[in-house]
Amino acid sequence: MTVIIPTKQNTPTEARRAEYVKGLRALADILEAHPEVPLPYDGSSPDYGRITFSDFLHSKDPRADMAATRRALGVPVAKSAREDYFDLHGNLHGLYFTLTAFRSDVCERVVVDRQEIDVEVPDPEALALVPKVKRTEVVEQVEWRCSPLLTGSAA
Numbered sequence: 001m002t003v004i005i006p007t008k009q010n011t012p013t014e015a016r017r018a019e020y021v022k023g024l025r026a027l028a029d030i031l032e033a034h035p036e037v038p039l040p041y042d043g044s045s046p047d048y049g050r051i052t053f054s055d056f057l058h059s060k061d062p063r064a065d066m067a068a069t070r071r072a073l074g075v076p077v078a079k080s081a082r083e084d085y086f087d088l089h090g091n092l093h094g095l096y097f098t099l100t101a102f103r104s105d106v107c108e109r110v111v112v113d114r115q116e117i118d119v120e121v122p123d124p125e126a127l128a129l130v131p132k133v134k135r136t137e138v139v140e141q142v143e144w145r146c147s148p149l150l151t152g153s154a155a
Contacts, residue, residue: 043095056101063106066099
């Protein structure tokens with residue numbers, strides 16, 4: 001039996017969205033009916049595994065799209081910046097999420113001051129004269145073997 005996994009290439013956006021929502025509702029029903037099933041990693045904690053909305057990275061108007069999503073979620077969010085990204089973090093009744101966009105797309109870079117500073121760096125000419133040495137390292141070759149519990153199909 002061949003299983004076709006829907007992707008952006010073979011499923012219209014509306015159908016992908018409907019199937020995703022259907023899956024979320026089914027997962028919520030399973031979690032509610034079966035306390036023995038652990039919470040998924042994604043979305044279950046503010047410290048790790050938030051559900052990430054990152055389509056803003058590729059949208060035509062990331063600032064407007066991120067703002068519209070933030071308004072639709074309707075909960076308080078915290079702002080943070082990291083490297084080239086800007087994030088909004090929130091919590092929807094215990095479901096933690098992050099909205100992510102390129103910082104340059106949603107924020108304005110403003111130079112508020114300039115300072116000259118002295119820094120010390122290695123002399124490239126001196127570094128070129130330092131000899132290189134060879135050494136032997138041990139590199140492990142590994143494989144993962146899962147017990148039969150993880151190979152069965154869903155009943």
